Amino acid sequence: MTTKRYVGSLLIGVLVGLATGVYLGWEQFPVQYTNSSLAALAPRAQEEYTVMVAEGYQYDQDITAAVARLQPLNKDNVFDYIQELTERFIAQSNVPYIPVMVALAEAVGRLTPIMEIYRSTPAPTPSSPVNP
Amino acid sequence: MSSNRHLRSGTGLSWFALILGVGLGITAGLIYTWQIDPVVERNTAPWQLSSAGQEDYVVAVALSYAYNHDLPQAFNRLRALRPNQNVWDLVATVACDRVKTGKTVTNSDIRVIRALEQLYRPQGASGCADGLYPTPVPLAFATPIPTSTPTSTLPPPLTKTPTPPLPTSTPFQAAVPTTTPPSGSFVLARLESFCDPTVPGVIEVRVYDRQGQGVPGVPVQVTWSGDQRDTFFTGLKPEREMGYADFEMTPGRSYSVSIPGLTSRTPVVNAEPCQATVDGETVSTTTSYWINFQQQTG
Numbered sequence: 244m245t246t247k248r249y250v251g252s253l254l255i256g257v258l259v260g261l262a263t264g265v266y267l268g269w270e271q272f273p274v275q276y277t278n279s280s281l282a283a284l285a286p287r288a289q290e291e292y293t294v295m296v297a298e299g300y301q302y303d304q305d306i307t308a309a310v311a312r313l314q315p316l317n318k319d320n321v322f323d324y325i326q327e328l329t330e331r332f333i334a335q336s337n338v339p340y341i342p343v344m345v346a347l348a349e350a351v352g353r354l355t356p357i358m359e360i361y362r363s364t365p366a367p368t369p370s371s372p373v374n375p
Numbered sequence: 376m377s378s379n380r381h382l383r384s385g386t387g388l389s390w391f392a393l394i395l396g397v398g399l400g401i402t403a404g405l406i407y408t409w410q411i412d413p414v415v416e417r418n419t420a421p422w423q424l425s426s427a428g429q430e431d432y433v434v435a436v437a438l439s440y441a442y443n444h445d446l447p448q449a450f451n452r453l454r455a456l457r458p459n460q461n462v463w464d465l466v467a468t469v470a471c472d473r474v475k476t477g478k479t480v481t482n483s484d485i486r487v488i489r490a491l492e493q494l495y496r497p498q499g500a501s502g503c504a505d506g507l508y509p510t511p512v513p514l515a516f517a518t519p520i521p522t523s524t525p526t527s528t529l530p531p532p533l534t535k536t537p538t539p540p541l542p543t544s545t546p547f548q549a550a551v552p553t554t555t556p557p558s559g560s561f562v563l564a565r566l567e568s569f570c571d572p573t574v575p576g577v578i579e580v581r582v583y584d585r586q587g588q589g590v591p592g593v594p595v596q597v598t599w600s601g602d603q604r605d606t607f608f609t610g611l612k613p614e615r616e617m618g619y620a621d622f623e624m625t626p627g628r629s630y631s632v633s634i635p636g637l638t639s640r641t642p643v644v645n646a647e648p649c650q651a652t653v654d655g656e657t658v659s660t661t662t663s664y665w666i667n668f669q670q671q672t673g
Contacts, residue, residue, distance in 0.1 A: 256396015264404015299438025
């Protein structure tokens with residue numbers, strides 16, 4: 244009888260302890276990574292990083308380097324990602340970021356109709372025929 | 376009685392066993408959640424990045440600052456990396472590390488170093504990259520003139536100029552607006568290798584207009600290893616020639632060289648070893664090349 248109570252108390256204690264330990268380990272004091280890659284950045288930080296790369300492209304006009312700087316984000320398709328983020332900024336009226344992102348999207352060949360009006364250099368319109 | 380000292384008859388629980396169980400359970404729970412199945416890594420903050428990730432982030436901040444010159448914004452972005460430390464020292468360290476690790480090969484690399492320096496030096500930080508790649512003074516010919524027409528590259532008639540023509544070798548020629556890169560098509564006019572230990576593995580590019588005058592400001596793109604490329608401009612060494620630019624190759628690699636409007640084949644050169652004779656001695660070095668592009672007439 245004594246042993247049964249002892250084992251029963253131990254089991255109850257283990258269960259309570261496990262629940263507490265899991266709660267502490269996952270919720271209160273989760274593992275904090277300190278050697279992370281850019282791909283693990285929070286989505287908002289990734290977007291900010293992408294905007295910085297787009298602004299950097301405005302500075303150096305080196306699209307190869309800009310795309311290379313986005314590679315560590317480990318996106319399935321960097322061009323898709325640029326287009327999607329640019330269109331999202333437009334949909335959210337995130338005005339400060341739109342022009343540089345549109346320029347980056349255009350540089351990678353992903354200028355969509357919704358982006359047209361945000362281009363810094365509008366596309367030339369066909370000139371009217373000149374009468375001799 | 377001694378064996379029952381941990382039993383409490385009222386509840387039927389052994390407090391000793393209960394506390395022991397809780398301790399074991401917490402230990403097991405933490406081992407599981409910290410070691411075996413930790414939280415999935417997400418929502419990482421910039422300060423948690425690896426050194427490589429932090430370097431990428433700092434470079435992005437510096438290039439962004441070089442574009443918008445928004446210092447508070449750059450500061451806040453860097454603070455996300457180093458919440459309680461001097462962020463400008465971090466930028467200087469990144470620049471220094473990039474120089475030490477040889478990330479100064481391409482024009483893009485050098486622009487990065489300049490952007491980093493442009494960010495940290497005015498804030499009082501310093502590092503081993505200070506002044507290594509000063510920002511060049513803007514040259515007049517680097518600014519395209521939107522209203523220019525293809526015929527604007529023709530020299531003006533002498534009768535329009537009351538003063539004698541300037542010698543072609545004077546530096547003032549660099550500021551003559553008619554040196555805007557022509558938009559016409561170019562052909563490969565010369566591709567020749569040479570072996571000179573004083574200029575090992577160098578591609579010397581010269582771009583000439585229809586009149587045979589060197590054309591500054593023409594972007595020359597070299598591509599190697601399939602997707603690696605670099606762009607440099609003619610005219611940055613006016614002491615050589617106005618249409619001159621050069622590029623240092625890495626031994627063993629192949630490079631294709633192109634300029635906008637090139638209608639002929641793109642020349643491909645190999646940085647292969649060669650032997651030259653200097654003062655009667657045979658010296659091993661890397662093959663260099665002369666590549667001339669000529670604007671087509673008509």
